[in-house]
Amino acid sequence: MQIIDLSHPICNDMPVYPGTESPIIKQETSLEKDGFIEKTIHMSSHTGTHIDSPAHIIKAGKSLDSFDVKYFAGRGAVLNFCEINGSIININDLLPFEEIIASVEFLLINIGWSRFWGKKQYFINYPVLSIKSVEWITTNFKLKGLGIDAISVDRENSSIFPVHRTILKKEIIVIENLANLEQLGTATFLFSCFPLKIENADGSPIRAVAFLD
Numbered sequence: 001m002q003i004i005d006l007s008h009p010i011c012n013d014m015p016v017y018p019g020t021e022s023p024i025i026k027q028e029t030s031l032e033k034d035g036f037i038e039k040t041i042h043m044s045s046h047t048g049t050h051i052d053s054p055a056h057i058i059k060a061g062k063s064l065d066s067f068d069v070k071y072f073a074g075r076g077a078v079l080n081f082c083e084i085n086g087s088i089i090n091i092n093d094l095l096p097f098e099e100i101i102a103s104v105e106f107l108l109i110n111i112g113w114s115r116f117w118g119k120k121q122y123f124i125n126y127p128v129l130s131i132k133s134v135e136w137i138t139t140n141f142k143l144k145g146l147g148i149d150a151i152s153v154d155r156e157n158s159s160i161f162p163v164h165r166t167i168l169k170k171e172i173i174v175i176e177n178l179a180n181l182e183q184l185g186t187a188t189f190l191f192s193c194f195p196l197k198i199e200n201a202d203g204s205p206i207r208a209v210a211f212l213d
Contacts (some may be wrong), residue, residue, distance in 0.1 A: 006108075006208035008117060015118055016153055020044050030147040033060070045203040049191055051145070052174040056202040057164045063115055064201035069194070071173075074105030074144055076129050076191030076210065078184045082112035084127055091133045101137065105144040110181035113127045116147040126150040134163050138170045145193065147175030147208075175208065184210055 008014070018023050023043035030038055046052065051072075054061030077100050081089055089109070094101070101107055109129070116122040128150075129137075137146065146153070146167055153163045153174055167174055175193055190211040196202030 004180055004183050004210040004212065006210055007178050007206065008114075008177055008179050010043070010205060011169065015122060015151070016044065016047060017117040018123060018125060019133050022047050023047050036170065039102045040054065042067045042207070045198070045201060045205075046176075047205050048205050049177045049179065050175075050205045051195055052164065052176070052203045053201060054168040055200070056174075057152045057161055057167070057202055060093050062157075063199075064173075064195045064204055065193075065197055065199055066113065070123065070142055072194045073190065073192040075188050076106035076108060077101070077188045078108045078110050078181050078186075080182075080186075081127060082109045082110060082182075084111070087127045089127055089129045089133055091130070091136050094136065099142075100188070105142070105147050105186055105193055106175075106193075107143055108142075108175070108178060108181055108184075108191070109146070109148040110184075111148065111150060112182070113151075114177075114179045114181070123151055126156070126158055127163060129156055129163060131162055131166060132211060138167060138172060143172050145173040145175050147178050147193075149178040149181050150176065152176060178208055184212070187211065187213070 026040050028040055029038045033180045053064040055063040079097050111127045113126045193206045193208045
């Protein structure tokens with residue numbers, strides 16, 4: 001079995017969603033003085049590779065700690081749209097993968113944007129799923145989660161977050177800032193995205209991992 005890390009590292013001055021406070025990781029003790037090392041970590045619940053719960057966007061939506069732990073693991077597949085012509089992924093782009101989507105619980109969209117991690121390009125002009133394609137996915141398939149290797153599933157200038165709302169209202173979690181999707185090929189795999197068990201969590205950083213058979 002091969003295990004692929006699909007997560008970006010968390011550190012000071014890392015890329016964050018515009019307007020979000022950067023994480024602060026501070027060493028509080030030392031081996032020399034205290035005999036042990038301990039750090040304080042201050043960060044948003046949507047830092048780095050993370051998942052969004054319905055509570056993030058939907059009024060009275062379900063928080064992450066309300067989901068059974070088994071919800072955060074299952075069969076996954078990657079759809080490759082790195083060479084897509086345009087900035088919108090439409091239903092016609094997805095139709096050739098209908099059988100694959102039907103066979104998994106986690107659908108990961110590879111647009112190749114993780115290669116821009118740490119650069120200005122990461123935050124602009126990334127392809128997104130159209131609302132009609134998201135409605136088609138969430139209506140016709142039983143998914144636990146939908147993920148992408150970009151800062152958001154919505155446009156960078158969105159203020160109403162229609163893609164988030166369409167996905168989260170079906171109690172499907174959103175996974176953002178994925179990495180290394182190009183390493184996964186076309187076969188399905190076991191995917192896990194376990195969140196921290198935070199009370200009333202609207203989101204949580206995760207260590208997203210793929211287990212290749």
